[in-house]
Amino acid sequence: MPIFFFLLLQLSFAQGEQEQFRKSVDSLIESAPKSYDQIHTALAKHSSDTIKMAYFAKIAQLNNYHSGQIYALNELGRRFRFLSQFNESLEKHKEALAIARNTDNIELEIYTLNMLGILYRRINAITAALDHTYEALERAQTVSHPDMGIKRAINASVSNIGHIYRVLGQYDLAIEQFNKAIKLEEVLNNKLGLAENNQYIGECLEAQGRLEEALESYNCALRYNQELKNERGEILCQNGIAHVYVHLGKAKMAVFMLGDALARAKKLGEHALIASVHLTLGWALTDLKRYDEAEESLLSGLELARKYGLMRTRAEAYSFLSDLAAAEGNYEQALKYHKTSLDVESQIKNDQNVRYVYNSIIEKDNEARVSSINQQLRKNNTRLLVSGIAIALLAGIFYILYRQYQLKNDKKLLTLEQSMLRSQMNPHFLFNSLNSIKLYIINNEQKNAVHYLNKFSKLVRKILESSSIREIPLAEELETVELYMNIENIRFSNEIEFKVHVDKNIDPHTVRIPSLILQPFLENALWHGLSSKIGDKKIEVHITKKVKDFIDISITDNGIGRKAAEKIKQNKVLKRKSVGIEITKERLANFSKDYLNSFDVEIVDLYDAANRPAGTQVILHIPTA
Numbered sequence: 001m002p003i004f005f006f007l008l009l010q011l012s013f014a015q016g017e018q019e020q021f022r023k024s025v026d027s028l029i030e031s032a033p034k035s036y037d038q039i040h041t042a043l044a045k046h047s048s049d050t051i052k053m054a055y056f057a058k059i060a061q062l063n064n065y066h067s068g069q070i071y072a073l074n075e076l077g078r079r080f081r082f083l084s085q086f087n088e089s090l091e092k093h094k095e096a097l098a099i100a101r102n103t104d105n106i107e108l109e110i111y112t113l114n115m116l117g118i119l120y121r122r123i124n125a126i127t128a129a130l131d132h133t134y135e136a137l138e139r140a141q142t143v144s145h146p147d148m149g150i151k152r153a154i155n156a157s158v159s160n161i162g163h164i165y166r167v168l169g170q171y172d173l174a175i176e177q178f179n180k181a182i183k184l185e186e187v188l189n190n191k192l193g194l195a196e197n198n199q200y201i202g203e204c205l206e207a208q209g210r211l212e213e214a215l216e217s218y219n220c221a222l223r224y225n226q227e228l229k230n231e232r233g234e235i236l237c238q239n240g241i242a243h244v245y246v247h248l249g250k251a252k253m254a255v256f257m258l259g260d261a262l263a264r265a266k267k268l269g270e271h272a273l274i275a276s277v278h279l280t281l282g283w284a285l286t287d288l289k290r291y292d293e294a295e296e297s298l299l300s301g302l303e304l305a306r307k308y309g310l311m312r313t314r315a316e317a318y319s320f321l322s323d324l325a326a327a328e329g330n331y332e333q334a335l336k337y338h339k340t341s342l343d344v345e346s347q348i349k350n351d352q353n354v355r356y357v358y359n360s361i362i363e364k365d366n367e368a369r370v371s372s373i374n375q376q377l378r379k380n381n382t383r384l385l386v387s388g389i390a391i392a393l394l395a396g397i398f399y400i401l402y403r404q405y406q407l408k409n410d411k412k413l414l415t416l417e418q419s420m421l422r423s424q425m426n427p428h429f430l431f432n433s434l435n436s437i438k439l440y441i442i443n444n445e446q447k448n449a450v451h452y453l454n455k456f457s458k459l460v461r462k463i464l465e466s467s468s469i470r471e472i473p474l475a476e477e478l479e480t481v482e483l484y485m486n487i488e489n490i491r492f493s494n495e496i497e498f499k500v501h502v503d504k505n506i507d508p509h510t511v512r513i514p515s516l517i518l519q520p521f522l523e524n525a526l527w528h529g530l531s532s533k534i535g536d537k538k539i540e541v542h543i544t545k546k547v548k549d550f551i552d553i554s555i556t557d558n559g560i561g562r563k564a565a566e567k568i569k570q571n572k573v574l575k576r577k578s579v580g581i582e583i584t585k586e587r588l589a590n591f592s593k594d595y596l597n598s599f600d601v602e603i604v605d606l607y608d609a610a611n612r613p614a615g616t617q618v619i620l621h622i623p624t625a
Helices: 001-011 015-031 036-046 048-064 066-082 086-102 106-122 124-142 147-165 170-190 191-207 211-230 231-247 251-268 271-287 291-307 311-327 331-348 349-378 384-423 427-442 446-466 474-491 520-532 562-571 578-594
Strands: 472-473 496-502 510-515 535-542 550-557 601-609 613-621
Touching: 001 311, 015 036, 015 048, 036 048, 036 066, 036 106, 036 147, 066 086, 066 106, 086 106, 086 170, 106 124, 106 147, 106 311, 124 147, 147 170, 147 191, 170 191, 191 211, 191 231, 211 231, 231 251, 231 271, 251 271, 271 291, 271 311, 291 311, 331 349, 331 446, 427 446, 427 550, 472 474, 474 496, 474 520, 474 535, 520 535, 520 550, 520 562, 520 613, 562 601, 562 613
Parallel strands: 496 535
Antiparallel strands: 472 510, 535 550, 550 613, 601 613
C-alpha cells in the first residue's frame, strides 16, 4: 500500500511542474538543510499543495531526511487547519513533533509546538494551546545563541499568548503581547509578522470600541500584506475594516469591500475565512435593510460553521440572525436565535478552562523563577547547596500554604460570582422586563417593543459575558448600566432622568473595575429611593479623579431618603432584601487585594435648605494602583 500510494502521488503531478518540483526535492535531500528557512526557501511556492507536500514527506522518510519530513508534515497540518480539517491537522503536527524530538532538531520542535498551540487555540482547546505555546517558549529560551529561526519561534509564541488573552477577553493584556511581538519582528524585519500582529491589535481595539484606532491598525496590516502579496492576510484585513465600517454606519462601503473579499476567500478555499466574510456581509446587508440577501449570507456562514465545527463563528452567526429577525419584526424567532447563540457561547466559555489558564500562567512564571534559582545553586559549593535545599523546602511549604490559601480564595470568588449573577439576573427583574415588552406588543407599539427587546437582549448578553470576567473597562460597565436603566425605566413610564458624567481627565477605556458593580446601587436607588417618590425623579452618576491612584464613582438620587425608605420597607408584607450591595462590597474587597490601596463605600444622606430629606448619594472610592 505505501508503494502504491507513493506511485499514485508521483502520477498526479503535471509533467512540467513535476520535473521542477522533483529537482527541488532532490537538491534538498542531497544538501539536507536542517532549518525551516532553508527548506522553505526552496519549497515556499509548493507549500500549500497537499499532494506535493505528501510526496515530499514520503520521499524524505525513504531517504531518512528527517528535517524535510518534519517540514512537510507541518505544512500539511497548516493547510488542513486552513481547510478546517482539524483532526487531520492535529495528526500531522503530532507526527512531526514526535520526529523532531527523536532526532533532536530543537528549531523544528519549537516550530511544531507553536503550530500545535495555534491549532488548539483555533478549536477552543485553550488549556492545550497554552501548554504547547509555553513549552515552545521555554525550549527556545534554553538556546544560548539563538539563530533567526529560534528568534522567529519566540516571536510566534509571544503572539500566540496574546491570542489566548484575546480569547479570554483580556484585550489590554493581549495588545501588550502583540506590541511586544511587533518590536521583536521589527528587529528581524519580518513584514509578515508585523502584518499579522497589527491585524490582531485591530481586532482587540475593535472589541474595546476604539474604532478609529482599530481602523488604523487594520490599514497598517493591509499595507504590509499587499506589499507581501499575501492574499489570505489581505482578506482578513478587508473583513476587519468592513467590520469597523458597519460600526461607523458605513455599511455600503463595507458591502463593496466584502464582495471582493468573499470572491477571493472562496478561491482560496479556507472555510473559516469564507464563513467569517459571509457573516460580516450579512451584518452589513441587515444594516442596509436588504434582509433577504442578509439572511442568505448569514445562513451560508452558519452552514460552514456547523459543518467544520467553528464554534465561535456559530455563536456569532446566531447573534447576527437574531438581530436580523428583530429588524424584520419576527421577535419570536429573534429570541430563539439569541438563546441558541448564548447556548453555543456557554459551551465555549468554561469557567474551569479559564481558571486553569490563569493558574497555568502563574505556575509557569513560578517554574521559570525556580529553574533560574536552581541553575545558580549548581555553581555554589556543598554548603550553599545544603542551604539552598533548606530554602527550597521552606519555599515548598510556603507554596503549599499559599496554594491552600489561593484555593480557598478561588472558592470564595466563585461563590461571589455566582451570587452576583443571581442578583443581577433575578427572576423578578426578568419577568417584569419581558412583561413590559409584551405590553408594548399587545398595544401594537412595535417600534418600542423592538427597541426595548434589543436593549434587553444586549443587557442579558453583557451580564452573562461580564459574569465570567474578573474586571472590565469602565466604559463597558457604563454601557451595561445604561441598558439596565433603560429597561427599568419602562416600569417607571420613562419618568426617571438618568445621566452619566465622566471627567475629561479620565479615559473610561483604560480604567478597569470589577464587572457589574454599579447595578446593585442603581437598583437600590430605584426601588428604595424613587419608587415611592412623587414628582421628578433623577439619578446621576459622576466619575471623577480627585486623588491620585483612585477614581470616585458617585451615584446620586433625589429620592425620599434612607429613613423614609426604611419606614416604608418595615410596613411592607414582602420585604425586598438588598443582598446585591453586600455581595458587591465583598467583590470590591477581593478586587482591592491586587492594589496598594483599598476601596471605600461612602453613603451620604442629602437634605434641602429646609433640612428635609432630598435623596441619597453613594460614593465608591476604587483604587487604580
